[in-house]
Amino acid sequence: MTAAPTGGQYHLRHAGPDGAVEAIVTEVAAGIRELRVAGFDITEPFPVTSQPPGANGIVLAPWPNRVAGGVWELDGERQQLDISEPKYGNASHGLLRFTPYRVVSQSSTSVLQEATIHPQHGWPFTLETRVHHELVDDGIRVTHEVVNRSGVRAPFAIGAHPYLRAGDTPAEDLVVTLDAASAFTVDEQKIPNGTVSVDGTPYDLRAGVRAGDADLDTAYRDVTPDADGIRRTTMHGPEGDGVELWQDESFPYVQVFTSREFPRGDGTGLAVAVEPMTAPANALNSGEGLRWLEPDESWTGAWGIRRVWS
Template identity: 25%
Template structure:
């Protein structure tokens, strides 16, 4: 197993590689630890699973679709950028101007530094670190964030998000991940499977308005559904979200602890043959609704892992 680090156009690019299988992951540490590429092998064929939608139009630092973005310290939207916590009101900058919300936190474009490298016969792992010290308007709660990326010889990739409250008071917190996946070339060949309880319907600001019963265990055809919703998952120690390509009998699996990530977004951007699959600790606008909101005590740490693998089905 190998780890390569290069500087490209001012960005620190990290590649973790299995030279025997050519499986690899590519990370931009300078832009929120963005996972730029993930190549895994199944049946002796290498598959690029990650895509960066609209990369030709937007630089990664300003891509409004937040490809592979780290959602922290809130997920999705805070209505009007306003929230109250422990008796105080806070105003976040509005960065979704068309809907009037604060969206996706502020860590997706922050610079991360290399904290640790681990490389042996079983895996290559890189751990990144970024310290936040109260320099973002409306969030006066310092914390440290760690991101871990591991590629194993068995073809499994793991991404771990960790955050520690470095302040002297409780801190409102939610986190998640916003990767876009591709499998094949067309949405009409893709079906998504996951164990859900509810689907949230949104209002004009894309804030959940109400929940309706919804179960996707039998499959949701992406071309028919074209999802852009939050779902409440059945809480299990190991939950699996499966994106299946019917033509090739190939499936991409996201596995995670849904007691840590009980909310999940599926989103297909318009005119793009990809889907964002987003495990989240809290619901959209949880800073106001408290649905899934975590309150980290001083020195308390949150950590959650998402595993990605490929398998043949059928």
């Protein structure tokens, strides 16, 4: 039997009050391969025979998005990461994209996995990472933990890369809404080179924008939290049913990516990634959002995806 490119497949099921919540979480990259509520897909699924298209569903650690040229500086010394995005010449999406995680514990509704980031080219630290996927009544909650095992203080940032879906509604017809006041501009390598107010720009999602009319690979900050400190991005179809990605105060940034190269049948089409991030692209150089852990210090943060009814 041919092994799945994403390794072991952990099938989760929860009997929610509005119907079964079901997910498939993968061993490689601790990704979400399928997620649905009452038969209504709230992420883009992909086949077990496939690698995650466009990094679909994977965990991004110890940095999300890109490091310019794969180069950063630590205590005055140049660090050169492996170039994993040749098209733009960057190190992209961290060091665990093709790494199998180990199961720590598992039940019918949840799975806790861990992976260690060991020292390697441009990364002289050891971090233990854990990812807990837990089904809840209307979707999934994902909790991350990072522990520094380096013996010296170490930096990190965390992100995830789900593509959201609202049942069978074509992605073009989904309305994307995000209450964010500013967005990052980028250079030709897709590295941030400034921020702008979203007022009067194509980046403004506060009133909702039809995904088919958007062209975004854009990180947002100054995202307005609710009274509980939660930031929310929603996508809904013409009938009102939709999906929401929420992120706690540990994840103050979010990337919205309207990919038109997502596999669709015999060709490609539109899919929308909504990526919770603790820091924006190139944080190892800019320092924005970057967190530093002392030896044996730990950090936790959470985000999730839920179905929204009209």
